[in-house]
Amino acid sequence: MKNIFFVLLISTVQPVLAQTKLEKAITSLENNYDQEKVYVLTDKSQYAAGDKIWFKSFVFDGYNRSALSTTLFVELYNADKKLIDWKTILLTNGEGSGDFQLKENLPEQVYFVRAYTPYMTNFNEDFQMVKTIPVYNPDSPESLVIAKSSEWSAKAFPEGGTFINGIPSKFAVRLSSTTSLPENWTGKVIDTQNPNVAITTFKSFDKNVASFKITPTSGKKYQVIIQDNAGKTKTIDLPAVAESGLSLEVYSSKEGVKYTLKGVNLKQQLQNYKIVGTINNHLAYKANINNLTNEATSLIPTKISNGANCILQLAIFDEQDNLVAKRLCFVKPGQLKIEKPEIVAQSIKQTQRSFNSIDLSPESYFKNYTVLVSEDNGTQTPEEENLLSGLWLTGDFTTRIDSPAQYFSKNANTEALDALLISENWQRFDWNSVLTGSVPAIKTKSPQYLSYKIKPIKNGAMLINSNVSLMLKLENHEAALNQFQTDQNGYAYLNNLNYDEPLNVSLFVNSQDNKESNTENLFVNIEPLVTPTSFKGSFPGTKYTLVKAGERKTVSATISRAINTQKNSKKTANADVQIEEVKLVGKKTDPKEDLDKQLSTGMFNSMNSTIFDFVNEDQHIAGSNNVLDWLQGRAAGLTFQRNNSGVNVPYIRGQQAKLYLDEILSDPSMIATLPVNNIAMVKIIKGAGLVGDAVAIYTMRGNMKSKSNEKEAPKNNSAVIKGYDKPSEFPIEMLDNDDPSKKIENDTRETLYWNPNLFDSDYVPPRIKFFNNDSAKQYKVLIISFDEDDNLLYDQQIFK
Known part of the structure; x- marks a missing residue:
């Protein structure tokens, strides 16, 4: 939806021609209120400690991928707001990807992924994306469980914000909770003078909302009594009945948005009242009522959004440009404008460890895909959130919505979505503030890269x-x-x-x-020039709670499978390391072996080690900030995670490795300050000898001189700066049963394929290719893409 079609209604409602305070406010909206929102897709909804979290980020400016920002900060926190890890992600056309490696000793609890651009820090922190990530650990003394019951509160919202004598009014009833909501609930409306007789009754559409209609009488006081499925009740008051005012009734259909205004006891009836429709912060519709009338009706066509889905905010202003009513509605509910991928070929098998492929059309307007393939166990578990709900709903509202993806599912209840929007306010801007000339203070610009x-x-x-x-x-x-x-x-x-x-x-x-x-x-x-900002707010409440684990801690089948997958990965990686080490053992003595003998004592001698010689070989370390940064990706089975000081900490096969400097136990911070031109040798020891998993660093002795220093030695006039975090490459597993060293008993991978950047090139069909695990009989395949005009392709289906 690149361009919003601007409509002026002509008939009883005539175009506004004069420049007014309202016109100035609309101009200010157009010029000063660009705002972004983020959705983060992860490969799974829950993880085991030691897993890797694969993620894809989508940044939007309204309903288009954002061109404002090229940098995204993605941070991982624990429940105590302690920063665990963070990534600086490159955005290309509003999209970027990355991963977090979870430590194996991570305590079982709920973790949170926070994502925001530098430009987003100019606005309310509540609009930054915070995603809940439950992480399980069988060795943790506490267990995550879903809370059985929770306190909840309720509010009733009249449509348009007014409740006027003699005018039928639609109300939305909204439940809220910091943790979880009741499965279902009912309610009734009473007159407090006759409480035993229900004026009307209603049932909840879902956990979030319900609606009802009532025609009020002046002088009466009305209440709503709500009861959940557990028998808990709440009583809430409806607003006082007004003697005069304006009511707004809205109905959204495939033809457009129909609205009806009714005035009661207004001095000049509805004459000179204005109707303004905005999509995001842009004017989409504007009209003025010129005639003396107490009622006006019109249909706003869907071309205001070029036929695309979006939230339209209708605001009604009186002759003095005072805001008197407002209402949110969804354009074309139940008719989502979503393209589906064209599949030109597929080879899907159910046999263990079989090769599978799905070919997409090379002639599509969509050229870059995000693809996730997971094992589907056949249970129909609805998604709690997805890209659609992030784009059209939760990205623009700060209140908690239970399972927002339901409003854009195949069998979505459009009445429920409409009631939800009656209960919400558009908080990206406040009309009364904009009318006074207030504009947001943009302290942080949106730099390129x-x-x-x-x-x-x-x-x-x-x-x-x-x-x-x-x-x-x-x-x-x-x-x-x-x-x-x-x-x-x-x-x-x-x-x-x-x-x-x-x-x-x-x-x-x-x-x-x-x-x-x-x-x-x-x-x-x-x-x-731009750095991450500290998180000042509070994380959202979740449906989870921590309890003390029993002697025999129960682990779900999903987490057991994840832990087994980690073991399989370590075995495969270890086999590769042993093969390389066998090759090294077969070689004749060389200068590297002599250096090892010169520097290492018996305690640090091991057949299961990898050595980097800086004296006899040029290791090209001069451009690295420190030796820990240089080691990344250079030894099989050796990975790194940054600590709170930003220093890389080594891990071997998922376990934190010991660090030795000249065979004295050291720490990462000290190693990070060691001049790289003073390093003679680095030895990676994997689970052998007396020291276990370790990284041993040796410094120059006597007349030693680094081969690297013959070309360039870092001095005080040099510094190293880190760029964007490079995403890891997702392993497309093919387990070789003919190789005993790599053979595993049970392949239990849940994520079978992850590709955040599947490209279409030179008319070669984009191919999704993956290997089955040992149990999958069907696969859940998610495909997301945008074309050059930001039209959305979104499909999630089951392949058998």
Whole structure:
């Protein structure tokens, strides 16, 4: 929905021609209220400690993928708001992907994924995306369980916000809870003067809402009595009945949005009242009532949104531009404008570890897909949330909605969605505030990619208004020398950097040939212009609670399978490591072995080790911030997780490894400060010998000189800055039964295929390919895509 079609109604309702306070407010909305929202898709709804969370982020500006931001911060917190991990994600056309590796010793509890762009920090923190992630651990002393009962509250909302004598009024009743809502509930409306007689009764549409109609009489007081399925009751008061005012009645259908205004005891009836319709923060419809009348009806056509689905906010203003009524409604409920993928071929099997494929049409307008394939166990468990609910509902509202995906499912109840919107307010902006001329303060702009502030220092003084040279080098790329001039504050700027490798920045001053002498007494300090912000609010309540675990802790089948999958992955990875180590053992003694003998004592000798020699081999470490960063991805079975200080902590086969510096037990923070040009050898020891899983780092001795230092040694004039976090590659498993070292007894993977960027190229059909586990008989396949005009393709179906 790139462009909103603007409609002026003509008949009893005539176009507004004069410039008014309201017109100025509408202009302000168009110019000052761009706002983003985020949806994060994860490969599973629950995890075991030690799992990897794969995620795909979608950032929208209204109902289109956002072009405002190119950077997204995604953070993982525990229930105590302690930051566990974070990622800086590159956004391309509003989309980006990444992953979190969970530690095996992570306590069982609810965790939270927070996602936001730098631009979103200008607005209410409640609009940032926070996703609930339950994580289970059989070894944890506590267990997550779903709360059996919860306290809830209720409110009644009149349609349009008014309740007027003699005018039939529709009410929405909305239940709220910090944890969980009752499965179903009923209610009745009474006159407090005659409480034993129900004026009308109603049943809940779902856990969230119900609705009823009533024609009030002046002077009477009305109440609603609600009872849930457990017998709990609540009594709430309806608003006082007004003697005069305006009522707004709205009905949304496939033809458009029909509204009816009725005035009661108004001085000039409805003359000069204005009707304004906005979609997001943009004007979509505007009209003025010129005639003396107490009733006006009109149909707003669906072309106001180019036929796309969206939430329309109708606001009614009197002749003085005062807001008198407002109402949210969904355009084209029950007729979702969603494309389906065209499948041109498929090969689906049920046999264990079989190869499966699904080919999509290469001639589609959709060229880039997000695909998730999971085992489907045949149980019909409805989704609690999905991309549709994030795009059309929860991304724009801060109140908790139970299972929002239900409102966009195949058998969705359009009455329930309408009642839900009666109970909601559009909080992206407040009309009364906008009418006064108030605009949001934009303190953080939306930069293109990553930008940094460089502070050069020479002989202890900042270089103000000076020419400096910065040599920039990415690993495995040629260095480039660039000229900069510092500003009056002594800063130079690196703007719009898009990379996912460490970038080495070296400072030179008045240098033509970059000789060693030109770097003496030079220092460089680098600061990012935009950084993550601390989370100030509270995490949403969940349906889960923690209880003390018994002696024999019960573990669900899903979590047991996840833990078994982790064991299988370790076995496969360990087999690969052993094969490589057998190859090493068969070699003749070489300088690396001699260096190992020179530096290592018997306690650190092991056949099951990987050695990196910095004395005899150029390891290209000069561009790395520290040796822990350099080690990432260089040894099978060795992974890293960042701690709260941003330092990489090594893990071997999912367990935190010990760190030794010259065979003395050390910690990651100390290792991170070790100059990389002072390293002689690094040894990765995997579960063998006397030290167990360990990373041992050895420094230079005597006349040793690093091979890497013969080319370049980092000095004070250099610094390394981190780019975007590069997503891991999802393993497409093919388990080889003919290789005894890799053979596993039971393949229990739940996620069989994850690809956040499946491309269509050169008319070759995009192919979804995956291997079955040992139990799947059918597969749940989710496919998401957007074309160049941001039309949505969304399909989730079962393949057998």
